[in-house]
Amino acid sequence: MKLEHFYSSSLTFTQHVLAGITDSKIEFPVMYIPIQRAQKVAQLDMELKAQELMIQFESILGTRKFKYIVVGAPSGGIAQFCMALDAPFLPCHFLQVPIYRRYKFLLSNDPDDIANYYEASMKIVDPIIKNNENCNAIMHYDPIHDRPLVSTCHTLRFKYRSLPQAYQDFILNHLEENGTVLFTHIQQTWPQFIINDRTFFQVGGADGIQPEEYLNGSEKIDAWAKEMDIDHTGGWNLNDCGVGTFERKDRPESEWGNPPELKEDTQAFCEDHKLNFLCLTTDDYNLPGILGTYAFYRKFEKSHLKPRGIALEIYTATFYSAIPRSRYLPLWAVFPPIGSYNYISRFLKQILGEFPDIPHQFALTTIPAGFLEQKYHFTDSITFKEWKDLLLQYTEYPKNLTVIHYKGDQITYGTVKIILSYPKLYKDAWKWGQQFSLEPLLPLEIEDIKWAANRANLQILKT
Numbered sequence: 080m081k082l083e084h085f086y087s088s089s090l091t092f093t094q095h096v097l098a099g100i101t102d103s104k105i106e107f108p109v110m111y112i113p114i115q116r117a118q119k120v121a122q123l124d125m126e127l128k129a130q131e132l133m134i135q136f137e138s139i140l141g142t143r144k145f146k147y148i149v150v151g152a153p154s155g156g157i158a159q160f161c162m163a164l165d166a167p168f169l170p171c172h173f174l175q176v177p178i179y180r181r182y183k184f185l186l187s188n189d190p191d192d193i194a195n196y197y198e199a200s201m202k203i204v205d206p207i208i209k210n211n212e213n214c215n216a217i218m219h220y221d222p223i224h225d226r227p228l229v230s231t232c233h234t235l236r237f238k239y240r241s242l243p244q245a246y247q248d249f250i251l252n253h254l255e256e257n258g259t260v261l262f263t264h265i266q267q268t269w270p271q272f273i274i275n276d277r278t279f280f281q282v283g284g285a286d287g288i289q290p291e292e293y294l295n296g297s298e299k300i301d302a303w304a305k306e307m308d309i310d311h312t313g314g315w316n317l318n319d320c321g322v323g324t325f326e327r328k329d330r331p332e333s334e335w336g337n338p339p340e341l342k343e344d345t346q347a348f349c350e351d352h353k354l355n356f357l358c359l360t361t362d363d364y365n366l367p368g369i370l371g372t373y374a375f376y377r378k379f380e381k382s383h384l385k386p387r388g389i390a391l392e393i394y395t396a397t398f399y400s401a402i403p404r405s406r407y408l409p410l411w412a413v414f415p416p417i418g419s420y421n422y423i424s425r426f427l428k429q430i431l432g433e434f435p436d437i438p439h440q441f442a443l444t445t446i447p448a449g450f451l452e453q454k455y456h457f458t459d460s461i462t463f464k465e466w467k468d469l470l471l472q473y474t475e476y477p478k479n480l481t482v483i484h485y486k487g488d489q490i491t492y493g494t495v496k497i498i499l500s501y502p503k504l505y506k507d508a509w510k511w512g513q514q515f516s517l518e519p520l521l522p523l524e525i526e527d528i529k530w531a532a533n534r535a536n537l538q539i540l541k542t
Contacts (some may be wrong), residue, residue: 401512
């Protein structure tokens, strides 16, 4: 299947699930340039976006019915959880990245000019909010992790407040009798500026930089700016740039969280149609990274098949359909910097301690950005070698680590090479998985799902 909208982590993971549950290879279109013009994006119809996505689902899945359908917040861990359940995933939001443009020319803007970013974004967001009662809008501004992006385009997420009609129809047509709708309710918060009741502005994002550092600055950020030859000191605070004074409130994080309203509406929909509903929730967006690990461990165990190792995925680089073939347990990290590294260190110790029978064989795939050895890196960046060494500390033999695509201990890719590497990442992950035959796997039951959620420290909300 061809991977489109790969600039969006939410839709990338959604499509990875489709590839995973159909044992398909991910390919990129021969020509696909995801340039979005602001005027066109401002005409966004969120109901139509859901309909277009469900048409893609139907073209791949046909009339097939499923024991589970998952709705809610996205992540790589949740994608692997869905694959273990053999369940399609319906994402809570769509990302739009309209470019700065005047006439036929692309523009470059000062990435530290938060006022311009806000004002230019609002020209796009305002008409969308007025024409789509079913969504919230979050303007995401991260001048450290997303610096190349915020200088050329906007990062705008539009999140469903209620279940779109196309999602409702898909669930009613494709959920098995007595099947279950699962909701991934990820509620870790990040301070956001309240522009109005459905429009929000977030400064910064995961991984190892704290929200207050973004807003108020820090010695670490100032030292990084000097190293990167950036003429900026201090933080980036929307209330200090002259565009207005807005209330600041902790709300579900932009990329990994979901609106609370969508959970309530999905539950009400299930009650109205007498469908089973189960909600998994956490206030830590890192924990879903281990949810798929436990779900696949249970699936292999029930099928009387032993895991062969652990496969670490970083951000949107995943092993997708190679996981059930390889029988490596998937482990997902939010991003390449230090925050995710610390979580994965803990997760590895936890998994290998709980299940000493797992062979110390490892595989690693990652996006080629955000590493310390690259010319542009972050205040929280670490080296690629540190990630490799984290896995190698559990084995005496380097041959027990398979690294997808990359050679050596450094990733020094520039912007163009980063973009060109993505098709190769998924192609090489698929090729690695093809050395293993796909053996029959038994389905998971509700009790298995609860077991996996409890092991991953997610809560199950009573309904």
